[in-house]
Structures are given as structure tokens and as C-alpha cells.
Amino acid sequence: LIRLSKNRDILLKKRNNLLKKLLHKKIITNEEYNLALLEELPYKLFKNSNIAYHLCKGNFFKSNNVIQQTNIDFYLQTKVNNIAEKYLKRYSQNRVKNASVIVADVNTGKVLAYVGNVKLKGVNNEFYVDIAQAKRSTGSILKPFLYCSLINSGDVTPYSLIYDIPTHYDGYAPKNFNLDYSGAVSANKALARSLNIPAVRMLKMFGIEKFMNNLKKLGMTSLDKSSDYYGLSLILGGAEGKLFEITGMYASLARVLNNYNKTGFAKQRDIFPLKVISDNYKLDNGDDFTLLSPSSIYLMFEAMLDVKRPNAEKNWEYFSSTQKIAWKTGTSFGFKDAWSIGVTTKYVVGVWVGNANGEGRPNLTGIKAAAPILFDVFDILPKNYEWFKKPLNNMKRVTICKQSGYLSSQICDDTMSIFIPENANNTNICKFHKLINIDNNGFRVNDKCEKISNIKTVPWFILPPTVEYYYKKRHSDYRLLPPVRDDCKSCFDQSIKKIDVIYPKNLIEIYIPKELDGSRGDVVFEAVHRDNDAVLYWSIDGKFIAKTKYFHHIAVKPKLGEHKLTILDQNGEKIIRKFKILSK
Numbered sequence: 001l002i003r004l005s006k007n008r009d010i011l012l013k014k015r016n017n018l019l020k021k022l023l024h025k026k027i028i029t030n031e032e033y034n035l036a037l038l039e040e041l042p043y044k045l046f047k048n049s050n051i052a053y054h055l056c057k058g059n060f061f062k063s064n065n066v067i068q069q070t071n072i073d074f075y076l077q078t079k080v081n082n083i084a085e086k087y088l089k090r091y092s093q094n095r096v097k098n099a100s101v102i103v104a105d106v107n108t109g110k111v112l113a114y115v116g117n118v119k120l121k122g123v124n125n126e127f128y129v130d131i132a133q134a135k136r137s138t139g140s141i142l143k144p145f146l147y148c149s150l151i152n153s154g155d156v157t158p159y160s161l162i163y164d165i166p167t168h169y170d171g172y173a174p175k176n177f178n179l180d181y182s183g184a185v186s187a188n189k190a191l192a193r194s195l196n197i198p199a200v201r202m203l204k205m206f207g208i209e210k211f212m213n214n215l216k217k218l219g220m221t222s223l224d225k226s227s228d229y230y231g232l233s234l235i236l237g238g239a240e241g242k243l244f245e246i247t248g249m250y251a252s253l254a255r256v257l258n259n260y261n262k263t264g265f266a267k268q269r270d271i272f273p274l275k276v277i278s279d280n281y282k283l284d285n286g287d288d289f290t291l292l293s294p295s296s297i298y299l300m301f302e303a304m305l306d307v308k309r310p311n312a313e314k315n316w317e318y319f320s321s322t323q324k325i326a327w328k329t330g331t332s333f334g335f336k337d338a339w340s341i342g343v344t345t346k347y348v349v350g351v352w353v354g355n356a357n358g359e360g361r362p363n364l365t366g367i368k369a370a371a372p373i374l375f376d377v378f379d380i381l382p383k384n385y386e387w388f389k390k391p392l393n394n395m396k397r398v399t400i401c402k403q404s405g406y407l408s409s410q411i412c413d414d415t416m417s418i419f420i421p422e423n424a425n426n427t428n429i430c431k432f433h434k435l436i437n438i439d440n441n442g443f444r445v446n447d448k449c450e451k452i453s454n455i456k457t458v459p460w461f462i463l464p465p466t467v468e469y470y471y472k473k474r475h476s477d478y479r480l481l482p483p484v485r486d487d488c489k490s491c492f493d494q495s496i497k498k499i500d501v502i503y504p505k506n507l508i509e510i511y512i513p514k515e516l517d518g519s520r521g522d523v524v525f526e527a528v529h530r531d532n533d534a535v536l537y538w539s540i541d542g543k544f545i546a547k548t549k550y551f552h553h554i555a556v557k558p559k560l561g562e563h564k565l566t567i568l569d570q571n572g573e574k575i576i577r578k579f580k581i582l583s584k
Contacts, residue, residue, distance in 0.1 A: 054116025183471025329366025
């Protein structure tokens with residue numbers, strides 16, 4: 001035990017002898033030796049501030065015997081520590097005990113602040129766990145990467161309609177956070193509202209394996225299972241990710257876009273992990289970066305400017321800012337992980353809030369727990385009013401249907417011009433506009449019941465029945481199909497279907513849960529019809545079951561085995577679905 005206030009002459013002699021040994025071994029120079037001799041002995045030991053405890057304890061350093069300098073900004077680290085501690089004290093009242101924050105420079109990748117966890121006085125919160133390096137359920141935080149991938153390939157444009165309806169894939173039935181449906185929503189709004197069903201449909205469209213490969217190439221190392229293991233739930237938190245890595249992935253894409261706008265080239269060397277130490281992760285790969293185009297990255301960040309949740313509008317003004325920030329939140333199933341990551345042209349900030357032991361808590365969501373920390377951190381960073389420049393040299397102008405968001409067809413009557421990635425070649429032509437024949441009174445007719453001279457052929461935006469059922473509730477301007485004129489019904493070709501089955505889907509296998517008394521419960525079948533006043537007649541295996549009007553859903557108890565459901569409307573149009581009831 002050293003007491004600097006006693007025996008100071010002896011301590012001074014020991015110190016000087018040590019300096020002389022260092023000089024003789026040529027560890028220090030003569031100049032350094034002479035300057036060190038002039039230094040006074042301190043009167044007290046200085047306590048290690050430990051402002052970046054987890055960074056110092058991590059695996060970033062090559063050797064314990066070599067002095068290595070980190071990229072941490074001392075003053076910024078202190079402020080970020082204080083912000084995280086302030087919020088966690090508040091959250092601890094809800095038994096939320098852990099948080100992590102990463103702040104980095106986009107262009108260099110240098111980590112400026114590293115909060116691996118927050119220590120709370122008097123609380124056993126597993127402080128020694130470095131949350132920034134821990135694998136946690138990703139919630140919705142990966143959705144922008146999927147959106148970017150689809151924009152890059154041309155499978156969608158930012159305005160392409162994605163179905164938001166009850167969805168089933170081999171027993172997997174995703175739900176939106178608010179348990180509601182929009183019918184159809186543009187891809188950019190689906191991202192901004194973080195809708196789960198459109199995200200799952202977009203992943204199905206793009207391909208799980210292909211998306212996983214993209215994530216791995218961007219730096220995500222935690223995907224150590226097969227695509228079959230993760231399935232479509234991958235995009236909703238079915239995989240685990242590290243805050244440090246995912247924050248770095250957002251920074252890499254921002255870096256690619258920045259450097260492309262400066263040089264006209266997108267390079268693979270711009271994709272690298274965040275740097276804790278000044279000289280680590282040096283890459284000299286001069287190959288072109290072709291995974292995601294600068295234009296798709298730009299369109300991704302544009303969509304992220306408007307990230308919201310349907311239940312959070314009342315808090316939106318709190319998050320308004322004079323500087324543009326592309327940001328995304330994520331919440332894992334069971335309210336166990338709250339994420340928020342934001343990026344500007346200069347900085348990236350990543351935040352995670354939750355419990356290290358995996359305990360879920362009410363209201364532990366990205367928007368309520370992580371986003372406030374994110375914006376407080378951005379408030380202490382130097383203000384940056386520049387936004388990413390649109391990479392016009394990497395884009396092409398196309399004409400799209402204003403209603404569907406896909407490339408306009410010859411009969412789309414309302415179009416607009418937008419920019420999409422130059423190499424986006426998979427974009428489909430609008431399939432929602434159809435030509436219909438109407439008379440002077442607006443009824444649908446054909447040449448069998450009306451003179452050709454009295455028939456007008458007009459384009460009409462027509463959604464599938466199930467999509468229309470939900471879509472029209474939110475879009476008062478949606479025009480329903482005109483009714484068929486009475487004298488034309490007997491000779492009218494019903495090429496536009498009126499009936500659709502929401503559940504069951506064709507060839508589905510259904511498990512029916514048992515009630516408390518051990519008996520099998522009911523299964524609810526649901527259908528929709530374009531005509532609000534339609535009457536539907538339901539039968540299973542040829543046996544009449546029920547008649548419905550206005551609300552077309554019935555509860556049934558089919559026996560085990562294969563069955564055929566037939567639904568018939570009052571005009572004779574019918575739809576058939578086959579299904580199988582399984583026993584547990």
C-alpha cells in the first residue's frame with residue numbers, strides 16, 4: 001500500500017532509479033528522462049474514472065503490454081454516460097435495468113462514445129454484461145436493409161403497394177403491432193410505420209437466404225443458423241443481432257453514399273466494422289461495392305426520415321428536429337428489447353434498452369424507451385444541417401402509376417415521374433388497372449345488352465376483394481366498381497371476382513385447440529364480397545352450414561380429415577377452398 005503523503009524522499013528516490021533504468025534500456029530518451037525528473041510527485045492517487053468500462057474490458061486490444069489509444073471522445077463519453085444513466089433511473093421504476101449506447105463518426109467509423117451498460121447505485125442490474133456486444137432479438141431494426149435490398153433489385157419502388165391483409169405462410173401468421181390491417185400500403189410508408197405484415201411479404205418476395213447473405217456481407221456475424229431455422233420471422237426479430245455491429249452496418253451504408261457523392265464511385269472498402277482503436281480494421285479493398293447501390297441507400301434513408309408508429313403521433317413533436325435524421329426503432333416479441341438507431345451524414349447513434357436477463361416489461365418499446373435517448377444524444381452532437389445528396393448519376397427516371405406505385409401501363413390514367421436505381425430492372429408493370437365498359441349512367445355493361453355506340457371504355461383501379469375490404473376503410477377516395485346493370489347480369493362475364501376467402505387459405509392444414517373441458521374448439525372462417533349487401537351461402541363437403549350478410553364469418557367444428565368449403569353468393573358466383581383438420 002502506497003501513501004504518497006509519507007516518506008516522500010524515499011518514493012522520489014525509487015522513482016528516479018526506475019527512470020534511470022528505463023533510460024539505460026533505451027525505453028525512454030534523454031529528453032524524456034530529464035523532463036520526467038522535473039515532475040513533482042503527486043500527493044494523492046487519482047481514481048480511475050472508468051467512463052468506458054466495457055470498452056476497456058473488451059476484446060478490442062491486441063496486447064496488455066502495449067499502450068493503445070482509443071477513438072473515444074472523453075467529454076462526449078461523459079455526456080452520453082449521463083444521458084443513459086438519467087433515463088435508466090427513470091426506467092428502473094418499471095424494472096428496466098440495462099441500456100447501451102454507441103456513437104460513431106460515419107466517415108471514419110471511429111467510435112466516439114461506447115456505453116456497454118449503465119451502473120445504477122443500489123441496483124443489481126448485471127452491469128458487467130456488455131450489452132453492445134450481446135446477441136439480442138432484433139425486432140424491426142433490420143427492416144430498412146430489406147427495403148433497401150428490394151429497391152436496389154427493382155422488385156418495388158418506394159411507392160409500390162404491398163398487401164397488408166391477414167396473412168398465413170405454412171402456419172406462420174404475422175400480426176401488425178396495432179393488430180390492424182391497411183389493405184395495401186406503399187413500401188416507404190410500410191417502413192415508416194414499421195408494419196409487420198408488409199415486411200414479411202417483402203421478405204417472402206426477396207428471399208430469406210438472399211437477404212441473410214446481404215446482412216452478412218454488411219457485417220452481421222450473429223446469423224449462425226440456416227434460413228429454414230429463421231424463416232420469415234427473421235425480419236420481425238426471429239434472429240439475434242449485436243448493437244455494435246448493426247450500428248456499424250448503418251454507418252457503412254451512409255459512408256458508401258457519402259463517398260459516392262464525393263468521388264462518383266461506390267467501393268467495398270467503405271464497408272467495415274466500427275473502429276474502437278485508431279488503427280484497427282484497416283481495409284484497402286478497392287473493388288466496387290455492388291451489393292446495394294448508392295441510389296437504393298439514399299432512398300432508404302429518405303424513407304427513414306418519416307419513421308413513426310401509429311400509437312405514437314402524440315409524442316411526435318417531441319422528436320422533431322431542425323436537422324434531418326434517418327432513424328428506425330425496433331421492439332422484440334414480449335417487450336424484451338427496445339432498439340433505436342439513427343444516422344446523419346456525419347454521425348450514427350445506436351441505442352438498446354431492456355434487461356440483460358431477458359425479462360420483458362410493459363411499454364418497453366423502441367419508440368418509448370430507446371428513441372428518447374437517441375435524440376438526446378443527437379442533441380449534444382455538433383449540429384449537422386446537411387443531408388445526403390441525391391446520387392442522380394446512379395439513378396434513372398421512370399413513370400409509375402400514381403395509385404399502385406408500379407411502372408405505369410398503357411391504361412394507367414394517373415401517373416408520376418420518380419427516380420429509382422439505375423440497375424433496378426425487376427420492377428413490374430401495374431396490374432391493378434383494368435378496362436371496364438360503362439353506359440351513360442355509370443353502370444357496367446357489355447355489347448350483349450347495350451349498343452356499342454353507347455358504351456364507354458374506361459380504366460379502373462381495382463384491388464383484389466380482400467385487399468379492397470380493408471383498403472377502402474382508410475381511403476375514402478377509393479372508387480368501388482360500378483354495379484352491373486340489371487338487364488346485363490345474365491349475360492355478364494364475371495372476369496373480375498367479387499368473393500375472396502380471408503381464412504382458410506387453400507390447402508391449409510389447421511390445428512383446432514381444445515377447450516378447458518377437453519372438447520375441440522371452434523375455427524372461424526371469414527370471407528369478403530365487393531358488394532356490401534351481398535348474401536353468402538356456406539357449405540362444407542356439400543352440406544349447407546350458414547347464410548351470412550354484411551359480416552361474413554362463421555364458427556364451425558369440422559371433423560378430422562380433409563374438407564371442401566364452398567361459398568356461393570346470391571348471383572351464383574362461388575369460390576372453393578380445400579383444407580385439412582389435424583389432431584394434436
